[in-house]
Amino acid sequence: MTKKFVLGIYDDEDVLLQAIENVRAAGTKIYEVFSPYPIHGIDDVLGIKRSRLPIVAFFCGLFGMSFALWMQIWMLGFDWPMIIGGKPHIALPAFIPVTFELTVLCSAFGMVITFFIVTKLKPSLKVNVFDKRSTDDKYVMAIEVKEGVTDISALNNLLRSNGAIEVNEKEVTK
Structure with missing residues (x-):
């Protein structure tokens, strides 16, 4: 089973945090955000609940x-x-x-x-790396594309208008 994602690539964490707020305010569900190091406050911006x-x-x-x-x-x-x-x-x-x-x-x-x-971590878990630069110096926001529901061009414009330096599409086998 393959899933399609639109990736917004950012080079500044403050721009990323503002983009997350704007994308969520636009009603778009963010699949995941990848960064080379932990970003203070990103859990609150993404709406992730406190751990139990x-x-x-x-x-x-x-x-x-x-x-x-x-x-x-x-x-x-x-x-x-x-x-x-x-x-x-x-x-x-x-x-x-x-x-x-x-x-x-x-x-x-x-x-x-x-x-x-x-x-659900286990030794045989295969991790998909959406963009290798997210392990070095870039921040990646991944948004899942649902066929017939998501308008890719509007999503590209939304990410670019919120500071993405690059917008890519990627298919991932799950």
């Missing part, structure tokens, strides 16, 4: 903390109780380092695994 990954991190950290405390209390208090340095069997202050480490470990692994699942 911190919520996942909190619950994974809570699981890690609970597991660490349960594991230490069970092992040192009930399964194999030993008196070490005169401390009681369940010595919570002594459990803090292990609890902290497992909290951080579970939180980090939980976020990474959730990120890979949500974004």
